Amino acid sequence: MSETMAPVDTAWLHMEDPADPMTVVAVLWFAVAPPWGEVIARFEERVVRRFPRFRQRAVERRLGRPVWVDDPLFSIQAHVHRIALPPPHDSGALQRLIGDLAGTPLDLRFAPWSLSLVDGFGAGGAMVVRIHHCVADGLALSEVLLGLTDGASLEHVQTVRVAPEPRGRRYPARAYGAALAKLLLSAPDARTALKGELGLVKRVAWSAPMPLSALRERGRVEHATINDVVMAAVAGALRRWLLTHQQQPVDVRAFVPLDLRRGDQPALELGNRFGLVYLQLPVAEPDARMRLRASHQRMAAIKHSPGSICSQTGAY
Numbered sequence: 001m002s003e004t005m006a007p008v009d010t011a012w013l014h015m016e017d018p019a020d021p022m023t024v025v026a027v028l029w030f031a032v033a034p035p036w037g038e039v040i041a042r043f044e045e046r047v048v049r050r051f052p053r054f055r056q057r058a059v060e061r062r063l064g065r066p067v068w069v070d071d072p073l074f075s076i077q078a079h080v081h082r083i084a085l086p087p088p089h090d091s092g093a094l095q096r097l098i099g100d101l102a103g104t105p106l107d108l109r110f111a112p113w114s115l116s117l118v119d120g121f122g123a124g125g126a127m128v129v130r131i132h133h134c135v136a137d138g139l140a141l142s143e144v145l146l147g148l149t150d151g152a153s154l155e156h157v158q159t160v161r162v163a164p165e166p167r168g169r170r171y172p173a174r175a176y177g178a179a180l181a182k183l184l185l186s187a188p189d190a191r192t193a194l195k196g197e198l199g200l201v202k203r204v205a206w207s208a209p210m211p212l213s214a215l216r217e218r219g220r221v222e223h224a225t226i227n228d229v230v231m232a233a234v235a236g237a238l239r240r241w242l243l244t245h246q247q248q249p250v251d252v253r254a255f256v257p258l259d260l261r262r263g264d265q266p267a268l269e270l271g272n273r274f275g276l277v278y279l280q281l282p283v284a285e286p287d288a289r290m291r292l293r294a295s296h297q298r299m300a301a302i303k304h305s306p307g308s309i310c311s312q313t314g315a316y
Helices: 007-014 036-048 091-102 138-146 173-185 212-220 226-244 288-303
Strands: 002-004 023-030 056-059 067-070 080-084 113-121 124-132 252-259 274-281 309-311
Touching: 023 091, 023 138, 036 113, 091 113, 091 124, 212 226, 212 288, 226 252, 226 274, 226 288, 274 288
Parallel strands: 080 113
Antiparallel strands: 002 067, 023 124, 056 067, 113 124, 252 274, 274 309
């Protein structure tokens, strides 16, 4: 069985670079050491058997887009790796390990995913899943991985969406041409310590959990979304980093993913169905509340302006 790869998925495949692997990385950890045999069996049942894409590999053709083909020699064991976490067996050690994995490209001769089972993370363990972006976007893969647990879903997770539109409406191609032209013709960001060549070494970090209710309450002051709060926090972090490195904080541009699924499109459908918005982060603003206000206003203007959205779906 073969299937021609969708145009946007092809783009993610062809963006693969040794210094910038196009890999979605997720980590799940356990308070106690898990029975890895049962974990593998559940992954095979709920992911590999449920989604044929996890048993297929991408094959390039001389003419036309790549095709997905069934791998006749597929074995889940070829994609599963057991790793012992080095001392001191804490979050820092796990973050360094995941950084190494994130910087290691997947072997695209096989189905483009890998499962690393990590022993010795505290009293428990961790599971690191790497899946190539040509398989699906982050929202879809989050649903796939949540399917490993019982009773979990993304139904309460807020996502950024385009302003409501009538069924069947399509943004004209010229709107996306305008977005691309705006990107190409805009002056480059000011040169700061944030700019530089991509390196092979990757670093991974995460914060302590924060309740969504706290973020939602913080945004309510400016009628902002949780996503606006996150963007304002990123701008603030970049500002502090620049100041720490004796650099003048200046606004910088960021590509922010925008979910383009309609209400009747399930996130569990594989493939990439999102756009990229070209957001100017208010790094130069010293006041935290004003950074939130600016993030909200700038994102709101983008969401209501189709010409500001670079489509990644190929369907609009």
